[in-house]
Amino acid sequence: MEQFNNQYVKRSQKDYSLSFKLAVVGEVESGSIGNRAAMRKYGIQGHGTITEWRRKYGNFDIDNHSQSKSMQTPEQKIQELQEKIKRLERQNGFLENRLTESEDKALILDKLIDLAEEEYLIKVRKNFSPDQSNLSAKKTKKR
Structure with a gap:
C-alpha cells in the first residue's frame, strides 16, 4: 500500500x-x-x-x-419482429391497466370530493367560468 x-x-x-x-x-x-x-x-x-x-x-x-x-436472414427478421410484437403487446396491456387504475382513482376522488362538499357544506371545486379566465387575461395585459 x-x-x-x-x-x-x-x-x-x-x-x-x-x-x-x-x-x-x-x-x-x-x-x-x-x-x-x-x-x-x-x-x-x-x-x-x-x-x-x-x-x-x-x-x-x-x-x-x-x-x-x-x-439478418428472413427467419431472424421474422423472429425479431415477433418478439417486438410480444413486447409491445405486453407494454400496451400494462399501459391499459395503468389507464384503468387512473380512471378509477379519478372517480373515487371525485366521489370523495362530492361527499366532503355534502358533509361539511363547503365548496371544494373551483368554478372556472369563461368570464373569470377573460378577466385574468385582461389584468396581465394592462400596463
Whole structure:
C-alpha cells in the first residue's frame, strides 16, 4: 500500500493494429465473448473502444446495439419482429391497466370530493367560468 502513496499511474493510449481490431471484433460478434470480457482478455482500456470497432469494422448497429439488419436472414427478421410484437403487446396491456387504475382513482376522488362538499357544506371545486379566465387575461395585459 505504501508504494501507491504520491504515485500516479498515467495510462497511455494504445494504438492497435487493424488485424488485432478485426480479430477482437470477430470474436465478439461470433458470440464467444462479450465486450467486457474482451476488454479484460486483451487489456483494452476504453469502455467504448470495442463498440466503436464493431461499428467501424463489424456488423454492429450502434443505435440498436445489435447486428445490422442487413446481415439478418428472413427467419431472424421474422423472429425479431415477433418478439417486438410480444413486447409491445405486453407494454400496451400494462399501459391499459395503468389507464384503468387512473380512471378509477379519478372517480373515487371525485366521489370523495362530492361527499366532503355534502358533509361539511363547503365548496371544494373551483368554478372556472369563461368570464373569470377573460378577466385574468385582461389584468396581465394592462400596463
